[in-house]
Amino acid sequence: MIALGQFLEVLIGGLMSGVLYSLVALGFVLIFKASGVFNFAQGAMVLLAGLALVRALDLLVANGFPLWAAIVLGIGFSAVIMATTAWLIERFVIGPLVNQDGLTLFMSTIGVTFVIEGAAEMIFGSDVYPLRLFPTDAWFVLEGLFPGGILVNKLDVWGALIAGILVAGLALFFQRTKTGRALRAVADDHLAAHSVGIPISWIWFVVWLAAGLVALVAATVWGTKLGVQFSITFLALKALPVLIIGGLTSIPGAIAGGLIVGAGEKIAEVYLGPSIGGGIEYWFAYVLALAVLLVRPQGLFGERIIERV
Template sequence: MGFFLETMIGGLMTGMLYSLVALGFVLIFKASGVFNFAQGAMVLFAALAMARFSEWIPAALHIESKLLGNLLAFVGAMAVMVAAAWLIERLVLRKLVNQGEITLLMATLGVTHFLDGVGQTVFGNDIYKIDVGMPKDPIFLLESMFEGGVLVNQEDIFAALIAAALVALLSLFFQKTATGRALRAVADDHQAAQSIGIPLSRIWVIVWSVAGFVALVAGIIWGSKLGVQFSLSLVALKALPVIILGGLTSVPGAILGGLIIGVGEKLSEVYIGPFFGGGIEIWFAYVLALLFLLVRPQGLFGEKIIDRV
């Protein structure tokens, strides 16, 4: 039982990180109707900026405090993501208003390759580390209930708590602030939102900036766990089956979908993987998403589309 709980807890914590990346997809799609295929590249780009700024800024300003250096690096990386959001809206989205979905998807594919190229040119293509002080030593929990206790990585606990806090803050932002309500109005109907004075271009910059902030936090956490390397964008794409499960327009769906996939892939790898030679964790999420597309294409919390003729 203890080993089962270890596996399940590890899956839940990984699932929270998947949910964090998936939130970027959901936020942009809700506010602009754009399926942002570049979200994985944004995670990588933000992580690269954070990793390199945490080296460059303390060296340039002769800062010895690690906390202050990381804080300034975070501010610098966030400024880069806001600038990227402004450029994407000004140079890409503004030119493609009212264009078809496939056109917008191809535009985000172009943004993906652009961010990959610029990231490699500006920040380099080595493997970099991000050290924000999260403890990495494992600890034993529930020793009084199970013999030997349950082994849990402290870094996973901190990462899951950070992801959960960010999800809660984003939910409050959407529900309680005027800007959040404006974002939801734009998501419901672009033309109606414009007719009551909501500036569409400003809203798009805000939502891409928020998605950039989410990508930065996700990039820091994943970079701390795995190192910042170009395979990080592929890890971030695990969020695609998450939003297929949860629904492309649902924030709660992104959370639940991430938890389902995180737990499912860990349990399947441990308990089913030995019968198939392992490797189930790599493709489990995509097969589960395919099955959902066949049975419930809109996802668990997605809006069911009914076409009347």
């Protein structure tokens, strides 16, 4: 029973951290769906949101604001920063590059990544800033079933909860609101959408704003986990296989991909890692993604890629 207990602990830990990957991957999916841009800057946006939030919090608390007011104001400030970023990106990079091919757009978002990283660190500083929004202590569950119980991190539970709310919110936004419907129209065919009077640059701004807010949510969770620091930008690289496994265009896919990657890499690390040198978490997700792509080139939940000649 110990083995099963350990397995469950690893599995749950993996699934939970997978949800956190999904939080980053969601931002990618939003932008890819609506504008066909593969947004490499998502990791940098998480960093920017996190830095803005944590610095604002520190400043407000130091000036004697009560904690709840500081949190509300800090999140508001960070959201304004993300909105400004979204507007700048749409206005100066993505707008002028409309109709270019995917690779050019992808490279331009790498350029954006450099700018955001440089600017964020210049304005808000480049140290490690601890962020304490959620409890991070461990929790033991099912102690009756397994000796010692199963260790679950409370932060992971919070992360899963937030991800769930976020997905539900996004689904409602996409399905029920007028803007959401316009978003789907633009995603389908931006020229056709334009011709029926949907303001494309506004829609793209909304999409980048949504991605920025998702980044802010991801930043609160990841910032609590790791502290807000430069290495958060590497999350973007972690989120790529998640995206690919789930499918680039699917929001549920981002969640499912995150779960698969999170559970897969933890299990592989624990059961396979010791025999081949450890640290395989580093590449396991990518190899998994490669294997999934060989079977389903569009990912598990992606739209089928139909080519016409």
